[in-house]
């Protein structure tokens with residue numbers, strides 16, 4: 001009879017809600033998680049920059065307006081990248097969960113959203129600088145993983161939500177367990193990709209061992225005790241404390257054995273350098289203070305290390321720079337670029353390096369392993385390319401480096417500056433003589449004088465520690481006698497030519513901050 005032949009539609013009311021809300025959202029989230037995780041793992045195996053998640057982050061950085069990158073740098077400092085990635089993760093997974101929620105009865109919305117996100121990842125990877133066919137693997141793996149995870153999990157969840165007899169029986173518990181398992185797998189894949197991508201430890205260790213065995217043609221004299229006062233910061237910055245500034249979301253990881261760098265463009269003899277070529281050239285060690293143009297007056301983006309490397313000038317002489325090639329355009333493995341004035345690097349005695357070592361080790365991954373450029377006296381943004389991949393001799397008329405395109409200067413020699421390190425701002429110091437101390441720098445000619453003044457009183461000469469070389473910072477201190485209460489101390493440095501750092505406050509953009517540092521503290 002017709003009454004016993006219940007049409008399937010009539011059973012539908014029991015499953016009307018479709019997949020429970022939490023499960024539905026979780027399925028969206030976990031599926032996109034699987035796409036990101038497996039995409040990251042596939043990229044680590046094939047071509048690390050092709051990780052769709054990181055490629056999207058790189059693109060966000062590349063196309064961010066200049067005020068936004070400045071805001072991020074000044075607000076979050078070196079945490080700006082983790083914060084960007086975390087923010088992106090929240091947005092992407094939020095959309096994914098929403099897509100899951102909208103697919104409680106029908107997988108269409110979720111399928112379309114997962115596919116669309118995958119296609120955005122694919123497009124971003126394809127349009128990234130340095131794209132090659134191998135870079136297709138990771139975004140395609142991501143799309144497949146996302147769609148497959150979503151369709152399978154959704155089908156199981158629908159089956160569990162359907163009434164008994166409506167199809168293959170799946171318990172709700174099994175759905176949650178299966179979905180969670182995919183989520184855990186996604187996290188494991190992402191973690192595995194992260195580990196694999198960063199694994200250049202063996203190559204670094206062997207470079208460190210090689211550097212220890214090689215005879216240097218010039219060694220940096222040990223820093224004399226007289227170069228610092230008891231109250232000074234360490235003269236040589238340990239690698240772990242060396243300031244770090246770059247646009248890299250994922251540190252490029254290339255083994256030294258795989259490194260090559262062409263020296264090409266407006267040269268008579270194009271060169272292709274390997275890492276062994278560099279080590280077979282005369283190696284020099286130099287103590288150099290590096291500074292970032294973004295450093296505010298009193299800021300932390302300055303550090304000093306003993307760098308080991310090859311004279312860049314000698315390499316360029318060998319390549320034969322053609323007349324008119326006023327720019328050395330260097331490119332990193334992550335497609336960042338810097339345009340260095342050729343005449344500065346070619347100055348005899350400037351001491352620009354293709355550096356391979358830092359404080360007795362191979363370069364740390366975050367400071368440019370295996371090879372970086374360093375030009376004493378120029379801010380890093382136009383000279384200190386890390387993870388060096390290519391050197392092209394060209395003109396400023398023909399090409400612009402990364403930060404020049406974003407409004408920073410074409411020529412930016414490091415400005416003479418001083419910084420007060422103690423007392424710290426708002427510190428309470430006991431009554432009696434107070435020692436004010438700090439650093440001053442004027443690469444590459446050196447500092448000849450530092451003065452301090454308290455509460456706009458007369459300037460008084462600070463005591464200078466011994467100069468290590470004119471390419472490094474110089475330590476200073478002064479003793480001041482003060483009444484109880486709040487005081488304001490300032491400093492100013494004078495370079496070897498007798499030029500004093502200007503009082504006028506100028507922002508870092510486009511070519512470096514100026515102004516006298518001020519510290520306010522209290523004598524109790």
Ligand SMILES: Nc1nc2c(c(=O)[nH]1)N[C@H]1C(S)=C(S)[C@@H](COP(=O)(O)O)O[C@H]1N2
Nearest residue numbers: 243244245246247292332336380381384386
């Ligand atoms: N590949 C690459 N190299 C780079 C950068 C970068 O973003 N990418 N930033 C430059 C800037 S602005 C500075 S100040 C120095 C900082 O070097 P450090 O991180 O070793 O201190 O690296 C330079 N080299």
Ligand SMILES: [Mo]
Nearest residue numbers: 292293380381
């Ligand atoms: Mo910088």
